[in-house]
Amino acid sequence: MPEVLTRKEAIEYCNVDPKAFDNYIKFSVEITGFKRSRRWYFTKEELDRWKENRDKRIVILTLDEYEKCFEFAIKMVYGGSSLHGMRGQRTEVQAADNWISGILVEHALKKFLKEKFDFEIMLDEEVHPGEITAQDIIGVIEEGKQRVPKKFVGVKGSKWKSCFLIADEHGISGRSADTYVFGRIGLPSDHLFRILREHSFFKRVKDFLEKHENFRKIGGLNEVPIWLCGYVPADDLDYVTEIPGQNFGEDKDKNKIRKYVKNVAEMKNSDEDWLELIKII
Numbered sequence: 001m002p003e004v005l006t007r008k009e010a011i012e013y014c015n016v017d018p019k020a021f022d023n024y025i026k027f028s029v030e031i032t033g034f035k036r037s038r039r040w041y042f043t044k045e046e047l048d049r050w051k052e053n054r055d056k057r058i059v060i061l062t063l064d065e066y067e068k069c070f071e072f073a074i075k076m077v078y079g080g081s082s083l084h085g086m087r088g089q090r091t092e093v094q095a096a097d098n099w100i101s102g103i104l105v106e107h108a109l110k111k112f113l114k115e116k117f118d119f120e121i122m123l124d125e126e127v128h129p130g131e132i133t134a135q136d137i138i139g140v141i142e143e144g145k146q147r148v149p150k151k152f153v154g155v156k157g158s159k160w161k162s163c164f165l166i167a168d169e170h171g172i173s174g175r176s177a178d179t180y181v182f183g184r185i186g187l188p189s190d191h192l193f194r195i196l197r198e199h200s201f202f203k204r205v206k207d208f209l210e211k212h213e214n215f216r217k218i219g220g221l222n223e224v225p226i227w228l229c230g231y232v233p234a235d236d237l238d239y240v241t242e243i244p245g246q247n248f249g250e251d252k253d254k255n256k257i258r259k260y261v262k263n264v265a266e267m268k269n270s271d272e273d274w275l276e277l278i279k280i281i
Helices: 007-014 018-026 044-055 063-078 092-117 191-195 200-210 271-280
Strands: 004-006 034-036 039-043 058-062 120-123 137-142 145-147 153-159 164-167 179-185 223-233 238-240 259-263
Touching: 004 007, 004 044, 007 018, 007 039, 007 044, 039 044, 058 063, 058 092, 063 092, 063 191, 063 223, 092 120, 092 153, 092 179, 092 223, 092 271, 153 164, 164 179, 179 271, 223 271
Parallel strands: 153 179
Antiparallel strands: 004 039, 034 039, 058 223, 120 137, 137 145, 164 259, 179 223, 238 259
8 A cells, every 4th residue: 555645744745835735736736646535645656756856857056146146137127127017017126036037047947958968058148228138048059169049948937836837928029939948946035135134234133033032034045946847839838818826817908818828737847858958949
């Protein structure tokens, strides 16, 4: 008989946030279990399968790499990129926070392809005032020489609990990628406070919080895990009005809004799949 774990035991065994775990079993269904008397149960074999797939696709970015990405995000914000987001006008801090997600995944993808397959890509790390970079990957290094990518590979990032890639810009002239790579980002929501916590002002706040047991603490930030969930050819994207847990609503003319999406569980992510992606880049 296979060893069976309760939901609580499975969460502890997988070392995952409860909300994220629930999303994985209800929305993406990347973890399968069964219900008995309205309670979820999971076999250890299934959890081991999921953990192995997760762990071999997590790329660790160092603090220096994170700071490089955040610096670029700030330059983009102050270089003229729009502050208008999906939910209206954003502050500079909110815009930078949105920018850093995709940038972190781009750097993780570059590191992953180099370390795993000895395949080197080049990212556009120049800020173009008032413009969005046309492509995320601008070059490939082969035999010491740089060439132009064969295909447009878009790189998207979202929170660790997210279960769907959402390509909002797909279909817009100049931003329709041939393939999309998606990564989950293990970046704390208070990451800016964490890297500034030793600054004179923040240090006073940190010292105050640490003296009071009932106050939350400002944690440290030594590294950022990026979970490369896989990729999907643009032709395989689903054009829908909603995903589990989220309805995209209506436009000003009361028409249902449609977006291009893909479930994480349906993405290509085996070693053979990544080698196929390398062939088309």
